[in-house]
Amino acid sequence: xxxxxxxxxxxxxxxxxxxxxxxxxxxxxxxxxxxxxxxxxxxxxxxxxxxxxxxxxxxxxxxxxxxxxxxxxxxxxxxxxxxxxxxxxxxxxxxxxxxxxxxxxxxxxxxxxxxxxxxxxxxxxxxxxxxxxxxxxxxxxxxxxxxxxxxxxxxxxxxxxxxxxxxxxxxxxxxxxxxxxxxxxxxxxxxxxxxxxxxxxxxxxxxxxxxxxxxxxxxxxxxxxxxxxxxxxxxxxxxxxxxxxxxxxxxxxxxxxxxxxxxxxxxxxxxxxxxxxxxxxxxxxxxxxxxxxxxxxxxxxxxxxxxxxxxxxxxxxxxxx
Numbered sequence: 001x002x003x004x005x006x007x008x009x010x011x012x013x014x015x016x017x018x019x020x021x022x023x024x025x026x027x028x029x030x031x032x033x034x035x036x037x038x039x040x041x042x043x044x045x046x047x048x049x050x051x052x053x054x055x056x057x058x059x060x061x062x063x064x065x066x067x068x069x070x071x072x073x074x075x076x077x078x079x080x081x082x083x084x085x086x087x088x089x090x091x092x093x094x095x096x097x098x099x100x101x102x103x104x105x106x107x108x109x110x111x112x113x114x115x116x117x118x119x120x121x122x123x124x125x126x127x128x129x130x131x132x133x134x135x136x137x138x139x140x141x142x143x144x145x146x147x148x149x150x151x152x153x154x155x156x157x158x159x160x161x162x163x164x165x166x167x168x169x170x171x172x173x174x175x176x177x178x179x180x181x182x183x184x185x186x187x188x189x190x191x192x193x194x195x196x197x198x199x200x201x202x203x204x205x206x207x208x209x210x211x212x213x214x215x216x217x218x219x220x221x222x223x224x225x226x227x228x229x230x231x232x233x234x235x236x237x238x239x240x241x242x243x244x245x246x247x248x249x250x251x252x253x254x255x256x257x258x259x260x261x262x263x264x265x266x267x268x269x270x271x272x273x274x275x276x277x278x279x280x281x282x283x284x285x286x287x288x289x290x291x292x293x294x295x296x297x298x299x300x301x302x303x304x305x306x307x308x309x310x311x312x313x314x315x316x317x318x319x320x321x
Contacts, residue, residue, distance in 0.1 A: 060308025089119035157185035220304035244315025
């Protein structure tokens with residue numbers, strides 16, 4: 001048994017030991033985040049290089065993680081040249097509205113610098129109808145493309161009635177676009193034909209949709225008609241692709257997968273119970289995503305999409321916080 005003196009000494013040492021552990025963990029996180037961010041930047045570049053070897057004008061748009069566009073994740077430094085050349089634009093969520101009108105000035109500063117070179121898209125979940133026009137005006141002032149997610153459309157599953165800056169111009173590249181539709185959840189549509197007809201009946205300059213309709217792979221025959229707006233103008237069609245988290249309804253998912261099985265499935269994605277953050281630098285995950293004829297990006301190419309919209313780019317941050 002411990003003496004009173006020994007217990008007293010232990011009580012003195014334990015808090016010090018806890019502080020040391022905490023400091024070590026903080027140091028490890030601070031060291032790991034830059035390495036993880038570099039790996040994400042490399043993955044985006046690898047996807048772009050692979051896709052453009054097959055289709056040179058293939059469009060790549062990452063969502064969130066705007067820090068990757070800058071050397072050392074530092075907005076005071078120059079833009080990262082290789083990464084900038086690998087992508088065609090940058091998308092972000094909840095820039096001007098996050099529960100209320102509140103501009104994220106930190107990200108806005110980076111996006112303004114980025115916009116001098118490439119297009120910026122933002123989708124704010126504007127839960128108050130009275131704020132929609134104000135958010136749209138803020139985006140227009142910055143020359144950003146804006147998609148409104150109203151209170152009933154948090155998860156990108158409906159087509160809004162109104163299009164901002166609707167036009168009949170031909171859209172041949174991302175810089176031509178004045179608006180876009182972000183619709184990656186087709187649950188509101190009872191059949192694939194109903195879904196595709198609804199998309200075809202719109203005049204959006206850019207469509208961002210899923211590669212699948214209810215786990216049925218969309219084909220080139222499905223996608224090609226969508227490249228013409230209802231008013232006759234040409235438009236671009238991009239496929240959503242999650243590269244920072246695994247989704248348990250995708251064809252690549254195997255029974256029994258969970259955190260640490262396989263080892264590259266790393267962490268719960270709070271708020272999205274069917275998704276899990278992955279060690280996206282792991283070869284097995286990258287094999288699923290890119291670089292071969294069975295990869296996700298190859299399926300997007302084979303289906304005739306004009307580009308890919310890469311989500312959960314900021315996974316490098318989520319994994320270490």
